[in-house]
Amino acid sequence: MGDITLLGLPISLGTMIYQACLFTILTFALKKFVFKKMVGILDMRKQNIENQLKLTEQNNLVAEQNLLASETILKQARMDAREMRKYSENEAKLIIQSAKEEAKHLARESAERAYPSQNLSFPQTEKYKGA
């Protein structure tokens, strides 16, 4: 038995009204207490992720630029090093040459100085020879 009969079917309007009120209240309560908050959070997270992706892209660009810059610096440094090596090799050659000359000079000088003493010491060796 219901309030009205439609095509022989009893319909209880009270149940339907209660159901409508219940579902409306449930929807609005969930919207107010849960979905507003959650949709905000989901949007915020989306924004966060987008921002971070953008930031990563920027960082990548900066890193690439830094890499390029450091490569040029490295190239420059290599060239510098090569030049310095060449220069220092030259220098070293010069130093060695001058040292050799000096040594020769010294040797000649000492030889000249030693000439008389050689004469002096000669008899000793003669002595040994003779013995």
Place this chain on the structure above:
Amino acid sequence: MDIIEHTRPQVVWLGLTFDLSIILTSTAAAAIVFLIAYLTTRNPSVHVPKKAQNFMEWIIEFVKDIMNSSMGASNNLFVLSTGVTLMMYLFIANFMGIPFSIVTVEEQPVTWWKSPTADAHVTMTLAIMIIIYTHFIDIRTNGLKHYLLSFFKPFAALFPINLIEQFSTTLTLGLRLFGNIYAGEVMLALLASAVTHGIVNAFLAAVPMLIWQAFCLFIGAIQAYIFVTLTMVYISHRLI
């Protein structure tokens, strides 16, 4: 207040008939839905969501996907809330009669606990509310003139068909859900009644009972999904 029918625990109050069993079960379903939604999102975190919050977010995203696929990208919070609430409410309501049903045996048996959606009152109320909302949103977004003219499109001769369409969509939306859940519960009741026919029959009915319960879970989930999808489709029809 007096109980006037025994297969349904109905009472008359203020000249209106109320079905106590539906009031009990639907209120329980609404309470469960509210508790699930409220407790899983009590301390929401933006960066590291916990398991429960993830679950709730998954449901919201799921309904949002349904919504976006039928009406395009939309930020309508009310439609989204309706969709998620419908989905959760129907999901819980469709499952309530599956594990057990409570029937008090007096002169005539009275069913107290079953799925609220196994009653056409509940499903038809939801369907009518949704169709009324689609009409409301049409008038609000496109104006009354556009709304009235939409019944005469594409040709004026199609007016009766357009009118019938509104009734038939309401009817099918509500009765599809009702029929599926009701049929499932009738089968469950039949299988359960095998207990009264001896222990051999009870054991023979146990396996089909389990299978049918699993199938009812599947049907309940599918019907909740279909109801929400159709809701979104009907609303999006009206927005164009």
